[in-house]
Amino acid sequence: MDWHLLGLSFITVFLAELGDKSQLAAIALSGANAKFPRAVFLGTIAALILASFLGVIVGEGTAQILPAQYAKAIAAAGFAIMAVRLLWFSAEESESIE
Structure with a gap:
């Protein structure tokens, strides 16, 4: 082990x-x-x-x-997409509240 x-x-x-x-x-x-x-x-x-x-x-x-390089690239792209969506929807929600 x-x-x-x-x-x-x-x-x-x-x-x-x-x-x-x-x-x-x-x-x-x-x-x-x-x-x-x-x-x-x-x-x-x-x-x-x-x-x-x-x-x-x-x-x-x-x-x-998948080779490790592709798996890491897919994971990085997924996290980047989630980050952009969080930032985008947070900005829209804060504008609609005001």
């Missing part, structure tokens, strides 16, 4: 997930269901594991079909 890659993956996902909406949802659920914090913990862990598993499977399949 590549321990460096394991550690890098752990740190990256841990920092990316820290304080995101899924963590806030877990806080809200555990607050609303204070009698069953273990159930909330196990449910959120299972969801994160499943989401990570699906990401790894899709990533592995994509890596077998």
